Amino acid sequence: MSLRVLVGVKRVIDYNVKIAVRGDKSWVETANVKHSVNPFDEIAIEAAVQAKEAKLVGEVIAVSCGPPKAQESLRTALAMGADRAIHVEIPDGSEKTLEPLAVAKLFKKIAQDEKMLAGLLNWPQGTFASKIDLNAGDKSLVVTREIDGGLETIKTALPAVVTADLRLNTPRFATLPNIMKAKKEAHQEVHARRPSASTCRRASRFSRSRSRPSARVVAVSPTSTS
Amino acid sequence: MTVPAPLRSRAIRLYKELLFLGRDYPHPQGFPWFRARLKRAFQGKASLTDPVEIEKALAHADYVKREIEALYSLRKYRTMQRRYGSAWDDTLPAALKELHRDP
Numbered sequence: 001m002s003l004r005v006l007v008g009v010k011r012v013i014d015y016n017v018k019i020a021v022r023g024d025k026s027w028v029e030t031a032n033v034k035h036s037v038n039p040f041d042e043i044a045i046e047a048a049v050q051a052k053e054a055k056l057v058g059e060v061i062a063v064s065c066g067p068p069k070a071q072e073s074l075r076t077a078l079a080m081g082a083d084r085a086i087h088v089e090i091p092d093g094s095e096k097t098l099e100p101l102a103v104a105k106l107f108k109k110i111a112q113d114e115k116m117l118a119g120l121l122n123w124p125q126g127t128f129a130s131k132i133d134l135n136a137g138d139k140s141l142v143v144t145r146e147i148d149g150g151l152e153t154i155k156t157a158l159p160a161v162v163t164a165d166l167r168l169n170t171p172r173f174a175t176l177p178n179i180m181k182a183k184k185e186a187h188q189e190v191h192a193r194r195p196s197a198s199t200c201r202r203a204s205r206f207s208r209s210r211s212r213p214s215a216r217v218v219a220v221s222p223t224s225t226s
Numbered sequence: 227m228t229v230p231a232p233l234r235s236r237a238i239r240l241y242k243e244l245l246f247l248g249r250d251y252p253h254p255q256g257f258p259w260f261r262a263r264l265k266r267a268f269q270g271k272a273s274l275t276d277p278v279e280i281e282k283a284l285a286h287a288d289y290v291k292r293e294i295e296a297l298y299s300l301r302k303y304r305t306m307q308r309r310y311g312s313a314w315d316d317t318l319p320a321a322l323k324e325l326h327r328d329p
Contacts, residue, residue: 015305016250039306166306173295176246177239 003057003158005048007082008107009041009064011073037073039171042080043164046171049081059083063107066090078182079174085185233280240287241268247294252301 013019014034022029051057062077064070065088074085145152146165174182241264248260271283 015302039302166303166310170299170303173298176243 003051004059004061005051005057006107007041007044007048007060007062007077009045009062009070009073009077010038011035011064011066011070012038015039035069035072037076040164040166041073041077042171043166043168045077045080045082046169047162047164049172050169052081052083061086063088075179075182076174078185079178080172229275229280230277233277233284236284237268237280237287240284240291244287244291244294247291247298250298251294252297 012035013028013030014036017034020029021027045060045062048057048060052060060082062074062082062085064074064077064085066073067090070089071087074087078085141156141158141160141162143154143156143162145154146167244264245261248264249257251257251260253259268287271280274280274283
């Protein structure tokens with residue numbers, strides 16, 4: 001009976017690149033532009049891998065929802081220490097219309113398929129975590145959060161959703177040997193099923209939920225049904 | 227060449243790793259410049275045969291590798307901090323605030 005961590009990873013335009021808008025104003029210029037893993041996702045992976053190295057967590061699973069090229073981000077996650085990677089593949093180009101709600105439902109589905117005790121995703125959450133203390137013994141999580149005006153410490157039960165703040169840690173580098181090893185590992189591929197497509201359409205009718213940029217998802221939950 | 231095999235393979239591995247890291251090196255002439263310098267640095271030591279000397283050169287290469295990693299880390303997270311830093315940073319002492327200041 002061990003804890004598992006589900007980490008969301010996204011392939012985004014590299015932080016160093018000057019964003020240019022396309023001539024026809026349809027989107028930003030993405031062709032031939034350097035992409036990399038979202039820095040906050042790297043922080044989240046690092047937190048998960050550190051927990052695994054401290055033997056608090058059994059398995060780290062990286063998930064990415066995106067076009068075929070998203071596999072690069074998953075390989076980076078594997079090279080940093082994730083055990084498995086799940087790629088939810090969506091057609092090239094449609095990632096622009098992927099709404100946060102659709103992604104959240106995707107995560108919920110994956111969590112359920114992994115036979116975790118999730119049920120509805122009514123899990124407690126610790127967002128903007130700058131420090132996480134995992135207590136696998138009594139299945140609780142103490143999260144120190146960064147809020148306007150200082151720090152807040154909360155204690156939650158597991159399973160829980162945690163999002164990473166910049167101050168959580170400094171991610172390790174995915175070194176070349178690890179990346180080579182990750183390339184050889186096969187990862188699970190899931191094609192976006194109809195539920196996701198319909199949630200995409202439905203979600204666009206809601207007012208866009210303002211997901212603050214400094215939040216990335218790390219979901220923590222136990223596996224067995226004890 | 228009387229260089230023992232393990233030392234040689236370590237040297238080759240370090241070269242490859244440095245080459246990999248150098249892809250994003252911040253220099254106006256970019257990667258070609260980095261690659262030329264890396265090659266020159268390694269070729270300069272190619273004639274070493276004394277294991278002690280070789281170990282020292284390998285340690286230096288490892289040091290450079292870690293320096294580059296630290297450089298990338300610092301730049302990335304300083305930029306992130308500037309972009310997404312919070313109001314809480316105003317409570318930091320002046321020296322730390324310098325790091326987080328918006329350019």
